[in-house]
Amino acid sequence: MRIVWLFLSPLIALVAGVLLLGLSRKIMARIHWRYGPPLLQPVIDIIRLFSQRSASHGILFDLGIVVSLAGSLIITLFLPFGNIAPLSGSGGMLVILYMMLIGPLGIALSGGESGNPNASIGISRNLMLAIGYEVPLLMVLLAVMTRYGTISIVEIVRVQQASTWSIASWPLVVSGLAYLLVMPAMLGFRPFEVVQAPQEISSGPMVEYGGSYLALVSIQHALSLYITISLFVNLMLGGSGNIVIFLFKMLVVFVLFLFVNAVFPRFRIEQAVRYLWRWPTLIGLIGLVLVALVGR
Amino acid sequence: MMVELLLIVAFGGSLLTYVLGKLSSRLRNGFALLNALALVIMIGMLYGQEFERSLPFGFLGIQFSIRMNMLSWFFAATILGIGLLAVLYSFRYMKGKERLDYYYFTLLFINASMLGTVVAGDLLSFFIFWEMMSWSTYLLISLRGGGKAIFAGIKYIIMSLVGSLAMLVAIVSLYTAFGTVDIGELAVHMQSASLGLALLVVILFSITFVIINALWPFHTWLPDAHAEAVSPFSAILSAVLVRKGLYGLFLLMYVILGFSFLDRLAVGAISFSNVLAWIGAITIVFAAFRALLQNDSKRILAWSTVGQGGYMVLGVSVATSMGMAGGTFHILNHCIYIALLFFVAGAIEHRTGGIRDLDSLGGLIKKMPVAFVGGLVGIFGLIGLPLTNGFVSKWLIYKSLILEGRPFLAFAAFLGTWGTILYGYKFIHNIFLGQLPDELRDVKRVPFTMAVPIMVLVVLVFLFGVLPGIPLSVVNQVGTYMGFEPLDLNVWGIPSESGTLNVVNLLAAIAVAGFLVWLLFKTLGRSTRVDQSDNYAAGAAIPRGRYGFTREFYAPLYRIVSPYVKDFPDALFLWIADRTKALGGMTRKIYSGYVGSYVMYIVLFLAALVFVQLTWSPW
């Protein structure tokens, strides 16, 4: 059974991620009073991209993408999904945190190899934004791990199932607030959509990607949406023992941030980092201090 | 007799290298390599032995002694291993440079004296070896000559001398208190020592070891030293020499003082290990942000050395067996990947005619694939991505910090890692990725003797990352020697109740997923290879040689953080140096050169004495 889930859970994550991507385009269109593309438009795009002949800039240009997607696929094995987490016993939260680096790093290496300054600017923005939101995020994660006294995400979900959601429990509610504030930055939604910024830097790291490269990046993007939201649901909204409820929670969180995405313009990277290091960090720090004071 | 032989071979070899160099350079190179190889073989044979022995001679009535145990062996192995690779690497790197006999002699001499410090059985010989190490390091930092190199050397030697003096005072006060400087005997005596003496000794020794370990606020010598030192020596400096500070801390904290005594050294929440841990945490964050602002390949690595030292201290000061194992293992890992990175930076420097400025490089991946692989793997290890060795040790450190309930220290450690990603990527991107400038079109591959050390270290990074059980069993023995519970281990990770690590699962998952994605990519996608000039530039042909983004890679972040991460300790020390110089200038005015004024000083002094005697009659 475990073997089956090992292959099935990345697939479910993939399907869920691509559907979220399609849904986002549809919902955004409806907010703009447009009819919008069909729900499966991302699938159509990916099929089209795979059948195109594209240009490659070198071995790292190919390998970076492959590694990035592979890394993202693997994280889904570590994140509890409903009550399933095939590989969660191999390192806990710390491994997840590190594995979440592989996706962006793979794209960064591949984009750097393309030799286009737009890509380099995009990557530099991506890394700066990452260190911007990692500061509050790490505070939140450490608050959660210290509060529950474990680094195992399955354990964290189990404790929440037994008592109450983290975001509804006393000291962690502060951390939960900080987490909510950094979520748009983690998802790459506006007002933090500085990395791709098609109007400024021609979609940043992806500027030289066409055909199958762009297809893999789209899939990776879908997966990273899934991973980010699923991490939030697991840590803050108590995960779930049931796949359907889990996906429903994810959908709610996603739509919530989509609304933020739809109405905001874009920060400059500098403003984004300043914002992230001001309010979310302050709230995250208060949350961490509270957890350290209250203890387990 | 093995250890004595080891020292004799090490010191004798370095002297003989110098003599042979006068005869023939090939003979000298061959002999230096053989000597380093012999030392590695000998230390391999010493594995697992534990003894302590007095030497038949001494100094000032103190008997010298040597000792061998897992702690010494662990450090000695890293010293000699890196030493061998550095010697091999030097052949091509130093080719055609001046004063090569002197260079090889000093290089081997530093290795020998470092070896001496870790096998010294008493504090006096430890001190003597320590001084040999300090002075020869000074010579090698200033090897290139010129104002900057001399300045960096002076900066190092002054800080190092301050440390040495502190250590000397500590040793003397220990000797006057207990009448012995033998480490084993001191460990027994210290349990009955007064708290005041212990505090004095601990503080004095800590100053020494923090300075040599380049922890904040005494890190200031290291970046300058690296910027001036030749690359093979940089590798030694970063990988093993600064870690002598940690050897000293181990010796002080866990061999001489012991746990129970350390716990007594506390005022409320402020304990020795807490202070040390916070120094480590500040070092990590400070160094990470300083490294972001650097634009010289070796300075970036120098700052990363400073930062990684913080991780080790964090792990060591947590003082659980897991944190201890993490800290100790990190010493080994760091020594592997930082040596690798310095070798890579040196290879780039060698092949491009001395370019270290990150703004004028780029696109070298196509010209120097071996250097690229080395650099990438080294940076991955530095970040600590899964499947590299850095991951395992950092995992241990994080986990021990979180489980011990120290989230703020863990936060500093995490933040340092994220900073590492930023400057690590900058290092890779600005050297290897992007457009290849026209001037670098004819750059050749890394020469064979330089590629061998790089490839060896690349293999080690992955080997220790995938099978962490092998080095961790050695680390476990080091921990056991210092009185820690051995960690529960298997070959591929750490099983434990509160979160296990299983690297083989990770490896299998990454391999399978990577293979599947690769298959998908290859079967569905078709692509043609294009030249770097076939690039999107809004419909225009790319402007040759000017189509890159390397300068001020993190400029917006730089603007935000630069007011806060100024190097205040450096400015303070330079100010002190400046004031001291001014004071010296004033003192010199006393020596006017006229006999009359000297007579006047004597008369005035005598008058003062007489005045004092007549007024207070103290004598």
Place this chain on the structure above:
Amino acid sequence: MDRNQLIKWLEAPAKMGHKYSLHAVYFCTGCGIIEVPPSITARWDAERFGVLPTASPRQANLFLITGYVSVKTLKAIIRTYEQMPEPKYTVGFGSCPINGGMYWDSYNTIKHLDKYIPIDGWIAGCMPRPEAIFVAVTHLWTLIDKDMADGYKRYRKYYSQYRANQEKVLLGLEWPPLFPIEAG
């Protein structure tokens, strides 16, 4: 999606993908681009046809030549067209790209665009309304279905002629030929 569509999808997914996911290069070649913002935003909503502007030619498969083409623009058009991955479709938008339009007697306007790059279809008018873009898109669907939108194949086949024409009017190009040019 009716049954006919489903069968087509199963028979030739690539072709259907090309039809329903036309990503256009975001490249303003002339004044005709003024009609593009309304067509991609709320009023006409091109996204329901799968038409979306992209930032870089590498990601696109539809090239709208919007408005008159000067010699200088032609160079950028050729460069952009060559960087697009195959299969790719080109549509001339407005009278100017067709025959020079109101600039028919200008010394600096390209009057026969299809001498330099292959064009799959034209939208006549000055300006054509946004609806005309959708008519063009649906027409392009038919052409793709019948394998008649084969501009990229023609470009490959007659590359030496196209290249010669380009070099003649632009007095040399700064980049090497995309495909090998056979002698003669």
